[in-house]
Amino acid sequence: MVERGAPFQIDVDGQPILAYAGETVAAALFANGKRILRYTSKRREPRSLYCGIGVCYDCLVTVDGLPNQRACMTQVKPGLVVRTQRVVEFGGRQ
Amino acid sequence: MNSTDVVVIGGGAIGASASYYLSKEGLRVTLLERRELASEASGANMGGFPSQVMSDEVMQLAGQSARMYQTLGAELGYDFEFDPTGSYILMDKADQWRRLEENAERLWHRHGVKVELLNERELREADADLAPDIPGASYCPDDFTVNPTKVVLGFAQAAERLGAEIRTFTEVEKICVENGSVKSVITSRGEIRTGFIVIAAGAWSPNVGRMLRLRIPVRPRRGQLIVTEACSRARIRYMLDIDYLVTGYDLEAVKTAEDPRVKLGVATVLTQPPSGNWLVGSSRDFPGYDKRTTIETLRLIARRATRFLPKLKYTNIIRTFAGLRPFCEDDHLIIDKVEEINGLVLATGHHGEGIALAPSTGKLVAELVTKSHTSCSIEQFSYYRFRDRELTEREMGTGTTS
Amino acid sequence: MMQSTELAIIGGGPAGLSAAAEAARAGVSSIVLDENPLLGGQIFRQPPAEFRVVNQKRMGKQYADGKKLIEELTEFKEKIDTWTGSLVWGYFNDKELAAMRKGRLELLKADQIVIATGGYDRPIPFPGWTLPGVFTAGCAQAMVKSQAVLTGTRFLLAGSGPLQLAVAHQLLKGGAKLVAVVEAASMIGLWRRLPTLLKQPGLLWDGFRYLATLKLHRVPFMQSHIIVGASGSEEVEEAVIAAADENWQVIPDTEQTFDVDAICLGYGLVPNTDLTRLCGCAHDYDPNLGGWVPKRDEHMETTVRGIFVAGDACGIGGVRVALEQGKLAGIYAACNLGHLDEATADKLARPIRRKLNKLQSFQSVIADLFSVRSGIHGLPEKDTLICRCEEICLDDIRKAIASGALHPDDIKRRTRAGMGYCQGRICGPTILRIAERQLSLRPGDIGPGRARSPVKPVPMSILFE
Numbered sequence: 005m006v007e008r009g010a011p012f013q014i015d016v017d018g019q020p021i022l023a024y025a026g027e028t029v030a031a032a033l034f035a036n037g038k039r040i041l042r043y044t045s046k047r048r049e050p051r052s053l054y055c056g057i058g059v060c061y062d063c064l065v066t067v068d069g070l071p072n073q074r075a076c077m078t079q080v081k082p083g084l085v086v087r088t089q090r091v092v093e094f095g096g097r098q
Numbered sequence: 099m100n101s102t103d104v105v106v107i108g109g110g111a112i113g114a115s116a117s118y119y120l121s122k123e124g125l126r127v128t129l130l131e132r133r134e135l136a137s138e139a140s141g142a143n144m145g146g147f148p149s150q151v152m153s154d155e156v157m158q159l160a161g162q163s164a165r166m167y168q169t170l171g172a173e174l175g176y177d178f179e180f181d182p183t184g185s186y187i188l189m190d191k192a193d194q195w196r197r198l199e200e201n202a203e204r205l206w207h208r209h210g211v212k213v214e215l216l217n218e219r220e221l222r223e224a225d226a227d228l229a230p231d232i233p234g235a236s237y238c239p240d241d242f243t244v245n246p247t248k249v250v251l252g253f254a255q256a257a258e259r260l261g262a263e264i265r266t267f268t269e270v271e272k273i274c275v276e277n278g279s280v281k282s283v284i285t286s287r288g289e290i291r292t293g294f295i296v297i298a299a300g301a302w303s304p305n306v307g308r309m310l311r312l313r314i315p316v317r318p319r320r321g322q323l324i325v326t327e328a329c330s331r332a333r334i335r336y337m338l339d340i341d342y343l344v345t346g347y348d349l350e351a352v353k354t355a356e357d358p359r360v361k362l363g364v365a366t367v368l369t370q371p372p373s374g375n376w377l378v379g380s381s382r383d384f385p386g387y388d389k390r391t392t393i394e395t396l397r398l399i400a401r402r403a404t405r406f407l408p409k410l411k412y413t414n415i416i417r418t419f420a421g422l423r424p425f426c427e428d429d430h431l432i433i434d435k436v437e438e439i440n441g442l443v444l445a446t447g448h449h450g451e452g453i454a455l456a457p458s459t460g461k462l463v464a465e466l467v468t469k470s471h472t473s474c475s476i477e478q479f480s481y482y483r484f485r486d487r488e489l490t491e492r493e494m495g496t497g498t499t500s
Numbered sequence: 501m502m503q504s505t506e507l508a509i510i511g512g513g514p515a516g517l518s519a520a521a522e523a524a525r526a527g528v529s530s531i532v533l534d535e536n537p538l539l540g541g542q543i544f545r546q547p548p549a550e551f552r553v554v555n556q557k558r559m560g561k562q563y564a565d566g567k568k569l570i571e572e573l574t575e576f577k578e579k580i581d582t583w584t585g586s587l588v589w590g591y592f593n594d595k596e597l598a599a600m601r602k603g604r605l606e607l608l609k610a611d612q613i614v615i616a617t618g619g620y621d622r623p624i625p626f627p628g629w630t631l632p633g634v635f636t637a638g639c640a641q642a643m644v645k646s647q648a649v650l651t652g653t654r655f656l657l658a659g660s661g662p663l664q665l666a667v668a669h670q671l672l673k674g675g676a677k678l679v680a681v682v683e684a685a686s687m688i689g690l691w692r693r694l695p696t697l698l699k700q701p702g703l704l705w706d707g708f709r710y711l712a713t714l715k716l717h718r719v720p721f722m723q724s725h726i727i728v729g730a731s732g733s734e735e736v737e738e739a740v741i742a743a744a745d746e747n748w749q750v751i752p753d754t755e756q757t758f759d760v761d762a763i764c765l766g767y768g769l770v771p772n773t774d775l776t777r778l779c780g781c782a783h784d785y786d787p788n789l790g791g792w793v794p795k796r797d798e799h800m801e802t803t804v805r806g807i808f809v810a811g812d813a814c815g816i817g818g819v820r821v822a823l824e825q826g827k828l829a830g831i832y833a834a835c836n837l838g839h840l841d842e843a844t845a846d847k848l849a850r851p852i853r854r855k856l857n858k859l860q861s862f863q864s865v866i867a868d869l870f871s872v873r874s875g876i877h878g879l880p881e882k883d884t885l886i887c888r889c890e891e892i893c894l895d896d897i898r899k900a901i902a903s904g905a906l907h908p909d910d911i912k913r914r915t916r917a918g919m920g921y922c923q924g925r926i927c928g929p930t931i932l933r934i935a936e937r938q939l940s941l942r943p944g945d946i947g948p949g950r951a952r953s954p955v956k957p958v959p960m961s962i963l964f965e
Binding site: 040057077 | 535536537542547548549550553555558630631632633635636638639640648649650651734735888891920922957959
């Protein structure tokens with residue numbers, strides 16, 4: 005039905021992952037079997053996508069050093085560096 | 099009709115504290131709050147206890163409060179997130195040392211409060227996240243932070259356990275006085291017979307005073323705040339802008355100032371409660387009863403705060419809000435018994451020190467109600483320093499807004 | 501620094517786009533703002549520009565309708581400016597909006613505003629609902645429609661209403677394996693309402709088509725069943741469903757377990773009222789419209805003069821209602837701006853209103869049939885999270901209410917529920933239900949809760965421009 009755009013690599017937790025132009029970080033991660041995006045600070049429970057449309061803020065990952073970005077609303081770019089979140093870091097480029 | 103010994107009007111820190119200490123004396127107390135507890139200034143502030151920047155007049159009260167706070171959590175059986183952070187007044191420019199020194203002298207010689215002056219290097223060693231060009235700071239180890247909403251809830255719940263009745267979403271509509279004595283309070287949910295009323299309604303005290311034809315010279319002074327996302331726990335978690343000592347935010351300075359930051363009374367206060375969010379404040383202006391935040395002030399707050407803590411620039415803002423501090427026209431508070439009406443006590447006008455002074459104020463209110471004299475002098479808080487205490491016909495005609 | 505515009509339209513979905521088109525037709529210049537990189541909102545979600553659509557027919561009707569509407573706008577490109585990647589986060593003073601446009605601050609003073617921010621999936625908590633692999637029907641739909649990605653391999657769909665069937669259809673088309681579609685309501689009620697439903701034969705036909713697809717793929721369609729639990733060690737591995745009575749109350753000893761790695765929850769939508777609350781519009785409670793909705797008159801104007809609302813943001817009504825309401829809002833905003841006189845506006849509005857009346861009677865039947873019933877609120881256990889952001893559980897909320905909290909803002913203060921990133925969107929509706937139950941109140945007695953700037957988190961750096 006659709007043909008994806010140009011493919012390139014992004015860095016997810018230190019591993020190269022295939023992504024396509026126009027995709028969201030969430031789509032790229034899910035397509036590569038990575039569904040757990042972070043662990044919560046109180047109960048240390050795994051979280052992933054929930055609403056998928058930018059409302060629930062569950063799908064938070066660190067993108068190019070900026071923590072707490074919504075994976076479902078962030079677009080991939082060649083060389084993008086994504087980190088799933090274990091501990092919430094202080095704001096600021098990491 | 100219900101009857102009670104004391105009706106406390108106002109569900110903020112002062113009202114809740116007064117309810118507790120009155121209940122401790124064995125009195126039946128009914129606390130009336132028109133919205134939820136801590137819905138106004140008491141729930142919209144930084145939660146700091148800044149003895150370093152308090153005026154001389156309140157220092158004795160403050161000292162007493164600080165001592166009470168050390169054991170209050172245990173006494174109330176409530177955790178209000180007491181954090182012994184100390185407080186740091188941060189310098190902006192190198193020529194401000196004199197200010198810090200003078201303040202340190204004032205605190206020591208007049209009030210026995212010891213502060214430590216830190217130079218640039220010592221400050222950086224204390225917390226490397228601070229801006230590298232802060233020339234120095236004044237550190238007061240005895241200052242602390244609390245969760246202000248929880249202080250109010252703690253007092254209220256403890257008062258309830260002692261038999262007090264907390265009525266939220268209840269408005270006071272009329273106060274009945276007979277033969278010069280308080281007789282009853284008519285609320286949106288019925289009448290309450292009582293012999294004693296405590297007005298602790300913060301910026302809304304004038305509205306209550308008006309029901310008795312009394313002028314309570316307090317008006318709302320807005321303070322805006324930014325709350326960031328949770329961040330890792332910092333080493334220094336309570337900071338104040340040197341401007342608190344330099345400008346002081348007296349009204350004359352504000353009137354004549356050209357700098358928008360001074361005009362809007364923006365000076366940095368930063369606290370980081372256990373939740374990890376940074377509370378970034380603050381400002382001072384008189385917009386009437388308007389609690390909205392404004393883009394101009396938020397910008398000024400953010401810019402000034404990042405001068406001291408640059409990393410804040412890269413955090414996410416979760417929300418902004420404002421509180422309306424009760425500003426008394428001569429910048430001092432009111433704790434007094436009213437002579438003209440039997441059974442009336444005023445405890446209001448605490449401006450930016452309501453949370454800090456709540457415990458000692460509450461205790462004083464209990465003393466005023468039960469003993470008619472207080473364990474320490476409250477001359478400086480007398481209602482009788484104001485000469486025009488009765489509202490004129492014309493003033494009664496025009497309504498105050500809320 | 502402050503730009504001005506005649507009309508600011510917040511939300512580029514069907515309601516916002518049709519408002520822009522109608523307003524432009526009358527000569528109004530507008531700016532349409534949408535947080536997403538492309539226009540279309542949810543139902544008209546388009547695949548990314550970088551994807552190439554190979555077989556347009558297979559993309560479905562909504563893709564086509566959306567594409568058509570978006571292209572229509574180019575007819576008015578002199579009048580309609582579209583700002584995608586733009587989040588409206590603040591409202592200051594009279595009709596002064598603060599937006600974040602591709603990371604930069606934009607201050608916009610509008611003469612008139614149309615709020616068309618749509619809705620989002622109704623959150624229904626149950627034990628295990630926070631597990632990775634449990635998401636909303638809207639999420640699965642967005643991923644498959646626009647990203648062509650399946651969010652799992654073995655799906656269970658649970659919820660109520662026709663939207664679920666549409667999502668099931670889309671997932672099957674995308675090659676997903678569905679182990680079951682679980683519908684909380686019983687279909688008997690549908691038959692009784694046949695006369696009204698027949699008035700919208702197209703929609704009825706869609707419904708039958710979707711059911712037929714399920715049958716074709718041998719996907720069990722289980723009526724009067726609800727999902728009661730999800731479990732797994734790090735991601736969802738099992739879904740537990742149970743039979744329910746007409747009040748969605750679980751019937752004991754009817755549990756069945758399915759091996760799944762994806763659960764889609766589709767319990768209908770709730771309106772996104774953050775901006776209407778922030779702007780000071782008055783709200784009313786209407787269960788048929790999804791809960792708290794902004795009050796609006798027959799011009800689609802709210803209680804704040806010059807602020808209009810259209811689409812799901814003022815009551816869940818579906819795409820056709822959104823399109824018509826958007827037109828009304830566009831017309832009357834144009835009227836307020838002096839581009840149309842009242843008589844012309846009313847004349848243009850008449851056929852739209854007729855259409856809306858027909859549509860709305862159908863919608864209210866659907867809403868009534870599939871409305872969430874009280875039994876489902878008994879699913880969360882004491883330690884089930886209600887506020888996902890701050891990790892506040894049912895017990896925490898109950899304790900706050902027991903200790904005297906009478907209002908959602910009060911519960912928020914005491915528990916921190918609603919203080920996290922999502923600003924109470926996900927926990928809000930549930931907290932109202934819990935408080936209503938515990939305090940023996942009726943839905944609508946308390947709420948909806950205060951909104952504050954920013955309605956969604958923004959980086960502090962935006963205040964430096």
